[in-house]
Amino acid sequence: MSNDSDNMSSGIDYEILVEEALRDVVRSALKIAEREGLPNEAHFYISFKTQFSGVEMDSSLREINPEEMTVVLQHQYWDLVVTDELFGVTLSFSGVKQSLVIPFAAVTHFTDPSVGFGLQFSSNDEASSTELSEFITSIEDKNKIDSNDADEIDSADIVSLDSFRKQPSRPT
DSSP: OOOOHHHHHTSOOHHHHHHHHHHHHHHHHHHHHHHHOOOTTOOEEEEEETTSTTOBOOHHHHHHSSSEEEEEESSSEEEEEEOSSEEEEEEEETTEEEEEEEEGGGEEEEEETTTTEEEEOOOSSOOOHHHHHHHHHHHHHHHTOOHHHHHHHHTOEEEOGGGGSOOOOOOO
16 A cells, blocks of 8 residues: 555545535424424524426526525424435425425535534535635525524534635644
8 A cells, every 4th residue: 555645645535524414404304303203492494406407396496596595494394305315395385395306416505593513515606604604694584583592503513615624734
């Protein structure tokens, strides 16, 4: 086995491994909700890319959300089914039930404000903290959540891949 540095540069991509592990957290949380329902005050805000390959949704929803959409799983959701690659759920939009199929790879944000937990996933155009603030604001606006939930989201510990990236060493 060679230890030369050329092999290391094309070796393990830890960023991808971390991202896959974080997506597994989303998958596991949804599997718990699938089996047992949402515990206590838990509720999930899930944002995803609407144009991502494998996303299935009514064209009217895609017209309103041409790039990204945030859905809320709280009190009224039906038919939650979770597989290794995707999840499907039926939600009510303006009183009309609509089914969605969302691959985990399409998910850009996952938040459970009831416990102050959130994940942000990288994309081709790395999300900045400004974009994250805009995301939180858009959730508050789009979903008209009450002020208690807004406080929970604002105080959420958002985990992004940036927190795992190696920081440049500082001269001493």
